[in-house]
Amino acid sequence: MTHVMKSAALQTDLQNQEDQASVSNDRGKPPKVSNPLMFLRRWAANPLQMGSIVPSAPSLCKRVARQIRRNPDQYVVELGAGTGVISKALLDAGLPPEKLYVVEIVHDMAEHLRQVLPGVNVVEGDARELAKLLPDHVRGNIGSVVCGVPLVLLPVAEQRRFIDAIQAVAPGVGFLHYSYCVTSPLPFQKHGLTAKREEWTPRNFPPASVWRYTPVR
Numbered sequence: 001m002t003h004v005m006k007s008a009a010l011q012t013d014l015q016n017q018e019d020q021a022s023v024s025n026d027r028g029k030p031p032k033v034s035n036p037l038m039f040l041r042r043w044a045a046n047p048l049q050m051g052s053i054v055p056s057a058p059s060l061c062k063r064v065a066r067q068i069r070r071n072p073d074q075y076v077v078e079l080g081a082g083t084g085v086i087s088k089a090l091l092d093a094g095l096p097p098e099k100l101y102v103v104e105i106v107h108d109m110a111e112h113l114r115q116v117l118p119g120v121n122v123v124e125g126d127a128r129e130l131a132k133l134l135p136d137h138v139r140g141n142i143g144s145v146v147c148g149v150p151l152v153l154l155p156v157a158e159q160r161r162f163i164d165a166i167q168a169v170a171p172g173v174g175f176l177h178y179s180y181c182v183t184s185p186l187p188f189q190k191h192g193l194t195a196k197r198e199e200w201t202p203r204n205f206p207p208a209s210v211w212r213y214t215p216v217r
């Protein structure tokens with residue numbers, strides 16, 4: 001069997017298992033936020049876009065959530081929310097759902113996020129177009145941005161597009177970024193940023209850090 005046929009067969013198999021999982025959800029239980037089958041299927045379809053084969057573990061989600069800074073009227077924006085496990089940790093840490101905007105490029109995942117995160121603003125789209133995706137009252141009123149898009153896998157010029165998009169809606173705020181790299185996943189000086197590793201956990205696959213990047217004034 002060729003590589004392409006094997007990959008297509010894997011995706012079909014994963015889709016069938018995922019469909020069965022959502023059928024059993026229909027029989028009573030609310031859908032779970034973490035959806036490893038959906039995640040794995042998306043990874044098989046586009047590994048660079050996902051950057052991992054499993055959703056973020058609870059330990060990592062909690063560590064991201066405790067690094068959030070905001071005034072009570074400010075919003076939090078999460079880019080590349082995936083299955084929504086980090087979004088859920090933000091809510092569990094006390095963020096009101098209406099103050100959270102999550103951006104996800106994959107249609108199925110955006111639909112899943114709408115199902116499992118009632119009250120949260122789910123935006124389906126490309127985070128590089130952030131200024132066009134967020135409403136007027138949110139732009140310029142953002143306390144924290146969490147970037148889940150695997151920037152380390154992108155060329156520097158592509159990374160810059162995400163960084164510029166964040167800077168356009170949240171000037172001077174910077175962003176939190178979780179990563180499996182031992183050192184900074186971004187060449188921060190090239191991007192005019194300062195970098196600080198705020199958190200690390202071995203209880204994620206793979207072990208992960210939470211970095212805070214802030215524009216140099």
Ligand SMILES: C[S@@+](CC[C@H](N)C(=O)[O-])C[C@H]1O[C@@H](n2cnc3c(N)ncnc32)[C@H](O)[C@@H]1O
Nearest residue numbers: 050055056080082083084104105126127148149
């Ligand atoms: C590492 S995964 C997020 C993992 C998430 N924390 C979880 O555990 O489910 C990265 C996510 O970024 C999304 N993504 C990649 N490129 C994107 C883009 N340009 N705009 C918005 N989302 C993007 C992918 O579809 C994927 O869901």
